Amino acid sequence: MLEARELNLTLDFCLRVGELLLSSGAGAADVTSAMQSLSWQLGARNPEVDVTFTSLSMSYQVDPEEPAFVLIRQVKQRDIDYEHLTQVDHLMRDVLNGDCELKEARTRLARIVSSGHTLPRWAVTLGWGAMCAGVGLQLGGDEVVVAIAFVAAVCIDRVQMLLARRRVPFFYRQVAGGGVATLIAVGVAALPPVDLDLSLVVSANIVMLLAGIGFMGALQDALSGFHVTAGARLTEALLATAGIIAGVSGGLQVGDYFGVAVGRLDPGTGADLKGVGLMAAGAAICAAAFAFAAYAPRRSLPVIGAVAAIAMVISQSGNATGFGRTWPIATAAFFVGLVAYQLAARLRVPPLVLVVPAVVPMLPGLSIYRGLTLLTEGGDQASEGLLAIITAASIALALAAGVILGEFVAQPLRREARRLESRLAGPRLVGPLRARPTRANRRERRERQDG
Template sequence: MSERREAYEALDLALRIGEVLLSSGAGAADVSATMLEVTRACGVRNVSADVTFVDLTLRHQPSRDEPAAIQVRRVNRRPVDYANLVEVDQAVTELVAGRITRDEARDRVARIVSTGHSRPRWAVTLGWGVMGAGIALTLGGGPVICVLAFIAACGIDATQRLLPPHRIPTFYQQAAGGFVATMIAVLASATSIEADPSRVVTSGIVMLLAGVGILGATQDALTGFPVTASARVIDAFLNTMGIIAGVGAGLTVGDLLGVGLVDLEVGAAGIAEAGVIVVGAALAASGFAFASYAPWRALVAVALVGGLGQAVLLSVNSTAVGRTWGSAVAAVVIGAVCHLAAGRFRVPPLVVVVPAIVPLLPGLEVYRGLALLAQGHDGVLELASALATALALAAGVILGQYVARPIKREADRLERRLSGPRMVGRG
């Protein structure tokens, strides 16, 4: 009974850690591997793991003549908190390395999950506003448009905060956010503002797309977890349809009021404009990371990698390759750099990767497709291009991490030979 109790406690700890990882957007393969690492570190062998979109299952069978012990944990949807993810990842690292015991790891994980968010809610809202303003910069928006995008992002965040307590499904939350952003643009367009408020709509679309788990869905599909991938794809599809419904409703209201929001020209003509776009991407990426409670030390890495990805996209777009392939190349660079550099900032690569690809999300294609549909034209091609770009981003990031793995192994081997064991980060 004592050995059985020890096994149950190890399985429970692994499941609690897996829940934090899965709710933070980690892929099923990473969640499964981490849970098995935890059980091995606790001295429990012969464990198998199963990960779905809503359930985590661990099976332990000590020998063939003993019944298997099965523990299942339901994964509750919660806002992404990268601070919790970083602390749990550090606890797993120390547990596997033998620096803390199972009981200490369990107490630490319980404290991390129950403490609450590390930033006040108003600061998170400002972070979303900064992200919206950064996206407006990448679209060539001026000061007025950046202010409107800031207001729209804060309004979307307020909407996303008010609806969940009433158990409103995510589809309607996304629709409400898209409608709020579009109506702010419509109201601005109805005034004497001499600017293109359609950039405000695009900024709102990018903000809402950032919460769609296309990266995790693609990773699961590529790493052999079809059930989890299918569930995540359906979830991402419904959330994206919510955005389309909300923005489409706002554009329809604008047409009824005689306010059109159709044309959007992205101004990246010269070196100066390109520099502003790169700065806007860095600002948007760091704003998203801040709003997702990423540690302060990670914001520097996020800004640098986000700006780098945008610079690569601009460079590739200057050729005849096209935006989809340009997005794929930029995503490969982001994935490789994050895999190599995340350890330097003592954060998992996921904390840097997801914010860094936010400025590259196809909000522009989604907006143009919806605007064309609202006018009675064919906008399906633009929406299909947006889907292709999103998949290229997700697949490119994962490919970049595969490319960087042998480089990182050689770099770690050289560092250990020259300077001895590393005291921080993953060895």
């Protein structure tokens, strides 16, 4: 039985790990499972864990006749940081394997949180630019559209970073981002020799602001049984999209004031797609650039791009053969979840680092934007907007369900493959067969080293 001081440090450590996981985009079910596993390994068996969108709480009662220990921690920062997430994942594995005690684990966690990044901030800005350029290529844009998308994304990131340093609320940062994207597109369209499809340009520009990830995360939490967190994520996604709508409409009004004839803007429709190969190339660039901007380990970037390209080919091939849109996307998401679990173990990164960037090119952010825009116009457009939102919900549900099912299938397959390899392997001509050491073997090895 743990002493009061050690129990308090254990619960605090689990809460800090859960806070970093939740702020990096992990689902509530994964965060809860990680906190429970860590507390069990460190001696606090069967704690009560409650995870919501903005806070985490953890309680443990040693005896029914004694008061319970209750600790609460607020989630204040939500910047996706896959570098720190990978480091914390390695720390959790060391703790669960018995290779790291509580004191050392707390020291390593504090070092991870307080340390910066090896990647400079200007490189992250270029990463966002490359992501939007990949989206422009995926939507069928030409060189001008790709170049404008890159420049607009760089400007949007710089503006939002400046506003974030001044603690401007998230909604107003979305308004500013949508306004900057639209003003750049309107300014380029006002030039005499340039003939652009503004809907395509704005679609490529605002994709970095869209809330497809939050919408899919909400449905993932709902499928996992965390409905309160799912509702909070959904509210944030819709509020973020509403901010973009306000910014885009404001930019269009500025263009009208200066006499730039824009006409009806319909982001999300895009131009005629130029083939599955071009879409796959754009998806690979978009996914790898998103992972790069989120500080993912560089060894994972080529794999993320390849998985995203294959997933895009699967989704578009199924759509072209008449299977509709939802089932091909669900199949592509199942493929991502299935291979991400296997590849993540080889790359020594959490599967989340591979899954989220790989599905970014298929996220329904543009459909959410288009649906809300048409709903605000009212009249005959309302029914079309409602249809667009329902379509976005079905796509997000297909992505979340496919990824979760792929993870469920991949885990027992990997265990059975390891057992089969151990049973069938005899004298091998190439490649070592390494058995995973048990905790007793590792403890015995450490005792021999210390002695």
